[in-house]
Amino acid sequence: MEEVSKTMLTFLFCISTLLPCIHSRTGNHHHKHQHQHQHHKSSSIALPPSPDSHILDDLSPSTSPAPSPFSDNIFNVRSFGAVGDGVADDTEAFKTAWDSACEASPAVVLVPASFTFMIQSTIFTGPCQNGIVFQVEGVIMPPDGPDSWPANIHRKQWLVFYKADGLILHGGGLIDGRGEKWWNLPCKPHKGANGTTLPGPCDSPVALRFFSSSNITLHGMKIINSPQFHVRFDNCKNISVDSVSITSPAHSPNTDGIHIENSISASIHNSIISNGDDCVSIGAGTFNVDINNVTCGPSHGISIGSLGKQNTHACVSNITVKNAVIKNSDNGVRIKTWQGGSGTVSSVKFQDIHMDNVRNPIIIDQYYCLIKECANQTKAVSVSNIAYTNIKGTYDVRSPAVHFGCSDSRPCTNITVSEIELLPANGVSIADPFCWNVYGAMDTVTIPPLFCILDGLPRTIMDDDAEKC
Numbered sequence: 001m002e003e004v005s006k007t008m009l010t011f012l013f014c015i016s017t018l019l020p021c022i023h024s025r026t027g028n029h030h031h032k033h034q035h036q037h038q039h040h041k042s043s044s045i046a047l048p049p050s051p052d053s054h055i056l057d058d059l060s061p062s063t064s065p066a067p068s069p070f071s072d073n074i075f076n077v078r079s080f081g082a083v084g085d086g087v088a089d090d091t092e093a094f095k096t097a098w099d100s101a102c103e104a105s106p107a108v109v110l111v112p113a114s115f116t117f118m119i120q121s122t123i124f125t126g127p128c129q130n131g132i133v134f135q136v137e138g139v140i141m142p143p144d145g146p147d148s149w150p151a152n153i154h155r156k157q158w159l160v161f162y163k164a165d166g167l168i169l170h171g172g173g174l175i176d177g178r179g180e181k182w183w184n185l186p187c188k189p190h191k192g193a194n195g196t197t198l199p200g201p202c203d204s205p206v207a208l209r210f211f212s213s214s215n216i217t218l219h220g221m222k223i224i225n226s227p228q229f230h231v232r233f234d235n236c237k238n239i240s241v242d243s244v245s246i247t248s249p250a251h252s253p254n255t256d257g258i259h260i261e262n263s264i265s266a267s268i269h270n271s272i273i274s275n276g277d278d279c280v281s282i283g284a285g286t287f288n289v290d291i292n293n294v295t296c297g298p299s300h301g302i303s304i305g306s307l308g309k310q311n312t313h314a315c316v317s318n319i320t321v322k323n324a325v326i327k328n329s330d331n332g333v334r335i336k337t338w339q340g341g342s343g344t345v346s347s348v349k350f351q352d353i354h355m356d357n358v359r360n361p362i363i364i365d366q367y368y369c370l371i372k373e374c375a376n377q378t379k380a381v382s383v384s385n386i387a388y389t390n391i392k393g394t395y396d397v398r399s400p401a402v403h404f405g406c407s408d409s410r411p412c413t414n415i416t417v418s419e420i421e422l423l424p425a426n427g428v429s430i431a432d433p434f435c436w437n438v439y440g441a442m443d444t445v446t447i448p449p450l451f452c453i454l455d456g457l458p459r460t461i462m463d464d465d466a467e468k469c
Contacts, residue, residue: 073107075100084115091119102128113137121153123160131166136173145181155203162211170219177207182227188253204228214238229256239266250298252276260286269293278303284314291321301331306368308341308381315469319348332361336368340377344467348386355393357425366407380407382467388417394425402433411458415440421447
């Protein structure tokens with residue numbers, strides 16, 4: 001009993017510290033449950049690594065996972081019948097390995113290196129007894145496009161982890177969403193003239209979704225070419241994302257890197273995201289998010305929203321974005337809300353951010369609309385207590401460096417700016433910022449000068465319960 005306890009403690013220590021303690025080679029450890037079968041010179045921002053710094057190599061299995069001290073609880077999907085040739089359907093093998101490991105947890109589901117596994121849309125369901133490690137050293141991919149997707153299988157999601165409390169998903173492998181054929185569906189905005197869409201089915205799967213789970217760790221993974229969002233968290237708590245690489249082409253539609261919605265307490269650190277939509281998007285019902293040391297772009301930037309669509313109620317607060325690089329992107333740091341919504345965005349800090357040729361480096365848009373004309377509405381999600389500090393770099397001159405478009409009925413309040421220095425990427429003329437109904441303070445001289453921010457508070461603000469959260 002003493003020897004078993006020591007072994008268990010050693011294993012749990014490895015898991016809790018995220019040391020790569022799990023053996024990555026393809027083993028056949030059996031368990032009784034298994035089947036036998038350019039920066040501006042004045043910027044003082046500490047920049048994270050560039051996408052050109054070989055992050056993929058840095059995250060490779062050469063960072064040598066050591067042998068597990070609890071090797072009897074490694075559930076290698078190959079031991080459950082997974083072929084790994086990229087053609088055979090390995091779904092059932094993955095599900096059986098998961099179920100067995102979940103029952104025996106703490107345990108490891110191992111996806112071994114040197115194999116490519118094709119699996120269908122799958123839900124890995126918990127709760128597991130003591131948490132579980134899902135270690136990806138090989139390649140996991142879905143069927144190749146909508147024509148290969150089984151007619152009877154849900155098209156909105158691919159890999160789902162449900163009620164998987166304590167899950168650690170990590171490794172030096174690859175999750176490849178094979179999204180190109182989905183991006184080219186006739187319904188996608190870039191397929192029709194002037195951004196119009198064409199008739200036909202449009203559902204496209206999220207590559208990796210975590211739902212109703214707590215204490216989730218996503219570490220060291222490479223995720224590419226998702227048909228839609230790459231990673232999505234819904235109704236989750238205590239999320240840790242670290243050292244993740246997410247990549248898809250700049251033209252790929254709706255391929256947000258990481259989306260968080262209706263979730264509490266999340267950290268996204270030390271990661272590189274390049275994709276066709278927001279690097280990180282924060283949806284309604286999300287609180288306490290820390291984004292630190294993230295390189296983003298090409299993309300649509302880091303966004304809160306969109307919120308309040310179709311007159312919905314949305315609350316977001318306590319969001320921090322710090323030590324970030326945003327490059328060659330449509331937007332930098334953005335808050336976007338639809339007219340007609342209710343609720344609040346509050347207590348947000350954007351700090352120590354370098355912009356490199358970004359079209360809208362700083363933007364609040366309370367008139368967000370995806371069609372040519374949206375009806376004017378009185379109600380709005382209120383935006384208050386937003387701080388922008390030490391944001392420097394260059395912007396694309398097609399748009400002003402700062403755009404504060406706030407609601408007529410619910411002005412933006414307590415918007416503070418300091419140490420802003422945004423210069424045109426081409427030419428020498430600095431465009432005037434755009435301000436509409438924005439109140440707050442310019443704590444230091446800024447470039448461009450933000451004298452358009454109104455002092456104090458508006459004389460009247462609609463007084464009702466719509467903005468309460």
